[in-house]
Amino acid sequence: MYTTRNDLMSGSKGPKAVVLLDKVSTVYEGERFPAIRDVSLCINAGDFVCVIGPNGSGKTTLLETVNGILRNTSGNVRVFGLDVTESGHSVRTRTGYVIQNFEIDPLSPFLCKNVVMSGRVGKIGLLRFPSERDWAIVDESMRLVGMDSSADRPIGKLSGGEFQKILLARAIAQEPEMFLLDEPFANLDLKSRADVDRLISDLNRKGATTVMVSHDIDSIPFSCSHIIVMNRGRVAAFGPRDELLQNGVISSLMKVRGSAV
Amino acid sequence: MISLPFALLVTATLGSILAGLSCSIAGVFVVRLNIASIGFCMSHAAFAGAAFGLLIEVDPLLTAMLFASVTALLLAPVANRAKLNTDVVIGIMFSLMIALAFVFLNLSPGEAASGAALRILWGSIFAVSEYDVLYLALLCAMMVSFVTLFYKEIFALMFNQKLAKAAGVNTYVFMLIVVFLTGLAVSFSLKLIGGLLVYALIINPTSTAYQFFWDFRKIMVFSPVIGVASCIAGFIFSLETDFPIGASIVIVSAILLAISIAISPKRRTAKIAAQAA
Numbered sequence: 001m002y003t004t005r006n007d008l009m010s011g012s013k014g015p016k017a018v019v020l021l022d023k024v025s026t027v028y029e030g031e032r033f034p035a036i037r038d039v040s041l042c043i044n045a046g047d048f049v050c051v052i053g054p055n056g057s058g059k060t061t062l063l064e065t066v067n068g069i070l071r072n073t074s075g076n077v078r079v080f081g082l083d084v085t086e087s088g089h090s091v092r093t094r095t096g097y098v099i100q101n102f103e104i105d106p107l108s109p110f111l112c113k114n115v116v117m118s119g120r121v122g123k124i125g126l127l128r129f130p131s132e133r134d135w136a137i138v139d140e141s142m143r144l145v146g147m148d149s150s151a152d153r154p155i156g157k158l159s160g161g162e163f164q165k166i167l168l169a170r171a172i173a174q175e176p177e178m179f180l181l182d183e184p185f186a187n188l189d190l191k192s193r194a195d196v197d198r199l200i201s202d203l204n205r206k207g208a209t210t211v212m213v214s215h216d217i218d219s220i221p222f223s224c225s226h227i228i229v230m231n232r233g234r235v236a237a238f239g240p241r242d243e244l245l246q247n248g249v250i251s252s253l254m255k256v257r258g259s260a261v
Numbered sequence: 262m263i264s265l266p267f268a269l270l271v272t273a274t275l276g277s278i279l280a281g282l283s284c285s286i287a288g289v290f291v292v293r294l295n296i297a298s299i300g301f302c303m304s305h306a307a308f309a310g311a312a313f314g315l316l317i318e319v320d321p322l323l324t325a326m327l328f329a330s331v332t333a334l335l336l337a338p339v340a341n342r343a344k345l346n347t348d349v350v351i352g353i354m355f356s357l358m359i360a361l362a363f364v365f366l367n368l369s370p371g372e373a374a375s376g377a378a379l380r381i382l383w384g385s386i387f388a389v390s391e392y393d394v395l396y397l398a399l400l401c402a403m404m405v406s407f408v409t410l411f412y413k414e415i416f417a418l419m420f421n422q423k424l425a426k427a428a429g430v431n432t433y434v435f436m437l438i439v440v441f442l443t444g445l446a447v448s449f450s451l452k453l454i455g456g457l458l459v460y461a462l463i464i465n466p467t468s469t470a471y472q473f474f475w476d477f478r479k480i481m482v483f484s485p486v487i488g489v490a491s492c493i494a495g496f497i498f499s500l501e502t503d504f505p506i507g508a509s510i511v512i513v514s515a516i517l518l519a520i521s522i523a524i525s526p527k528r529r530t531a532k533i534a535a536q537a538a
């Protein structure tokens with residue numbers, strides 16, 4: 001169910017609101033201007049939200065503000081009904097994050113299965129050791145992304161796309177209630193893209209609220225329910241997918257993309 | 262070959278083993294977290310602190326710890342910031358601490374003080390008391406239990422700090438503990454290894470282990486093994502040659518590192534692949 005901005009402003013949150021942002025701004029340390037400003041939105045349980053927008057429009061900042069990796073400078077962030085400033089840890093334990101593609105030192109001493117297991121650390125909890133069940137979940141996650149044969153390979157030896165899949169497996173192994181995926185299709189070939197698209201949609205259908213960033217409007221999965229358009233740190237548009245796809249904001253964004261190429 | 266009284270031999274042997282163990286465990290954190298500049302600054306802060314201790318006539322170990330901890334506390338919050346310009350930090354802290362150390366040493370009165378000062382600079386087995394060995398043993402126990410009990414958190418942190426935080430690890434607290442333990446390892450090993458060289462004992466064993474293993478667990482095991490082995494070999498070397506113990510240990514660990522880089526299976530495969538391409 002989609003909650004309108006007016007519902008949000010009048011303070012009535014739907015019973016299933018998973019993410020609730022109220023006039024949220026986030027300023028990076030040492031910066032003067034907020035990277036996202038006055039963002040208000042509501043994401044309900046089971047939604048599949050795609051965040052699109054040009055480079056530097058604040059998509060990553062939005063995700064990291066939602067799980068509290070970045071502290072918002074003003075406004076209010078509530079996730080799972082918890083205040084992120086106070087209960088960041090439990091929010092993050094229940095949220096799987098796929099970080100935007102980053103470089104890894106090719107000599108780094110980490111095996112894939114252990115990287116995938118590291119997604120479960122918060123879930124397993126302090127002073128506990130991974131059980132057989134935890135390892136079974138790790139195996140299953142690697143199988144889902146088609147990387148089960150790479151369990152004992154060093155992470156630095158993977159290709160960009162394989163690495164991306166391991167990061168996704170890591171988030172899946174966490175068994176989160178919500179996924180925050182920052183450009184999960186980066187580096188993937190067409191077939192892998194279709195596979196991952198199907199996988200993410202499956203997980204969403206099984207109940208995981210999903211927020212996925214993409215700067216490419218063509219890669220919005222079919223099962224996406226809502227679209228957020230970011231521009232210069234603001235929400236330029238937010239609504240159900242079909243409504244937004246006909247909206248002028250997106251086509252103007254695409255025109256910019258078209259003329260830039 | 263110098264012969265030592267048995268008690269001193271035992272203290273020095275234990276001291277070498279424990280210093281090797283604590284420094285090389287700290288090395289795993291320092292190398293992987295890219296906080297080499299912090300480790301570097303802390304070892305020199307500890308050196309300046311020890312010199313200050315001589316000046317005001319309190320146990321140099323205490324003031325070394327104090328200086329190292331304050332440096333750690335000052336630097337820990339900036340450790341995980343991408344913006345930190347490490348060159349600037351090294352430049353300022355390193356020169357400031359060395360300058361302070363020399364000022365303190367210069368101000369310290371008497372022959373005894375300058376002898377003690379030299380020992381802090383070069384390290385000496387005669388400077389190590391049973392208490393120092395006891396402290397080192399306690400520190401090693403702390404570090405080993407930290408690594409064993411929180412292995413999965415440490416692994417997540419070493420892989421990627423942001424992802425560790427995103428999975429629910431309290432990265433801030435873990436970073437503090439890591440930096441603090443490193444500071445203690447530096448301070449406690451100072452008398453034996455010497456302020457100028459203790460840093461090499463932190464970096465070399467881990468870097469050596471890195472040449473051979475792809476599995477973080479093995480790095481976590483073999484880095485201390487290599488560190489302890491370097492220290493024992495260095496100690497024997499120093500008895501044979503009459504070199505200062507710190508210098509001997511660091512020479513041994515540097516040779517091990519050089520050999521391991523030369524024969525590293527990681528690099529060898531890389532070379533073959535490059536030739537094939």
Ligand SMILES: Nc1ncnc2c1ncn2[C@@H]1O[C@H](COP(=O)(O)OP(=O)(O)OP(=O)(O)O)[C@@H](O)[C@H]1O
Binds near residue numbers: 029031053059060100
């Ligand atoms: N660590 C940082 N410190 C200061 N400013 C930052 C930092 N990270 C991002 N910014 C700024 O914040 C704004 C939003 O960045 P963000 O990474 O959220 O963009 P994005 O929409 O994810 O872009 P992309 O499509 O390139 O990933 C940009 O103007 C960027 O320059």
Ligand SMILES: [Mg+2]
Binds near residue numbers: 059060061100182
């Ligand atoms: Mg981004």
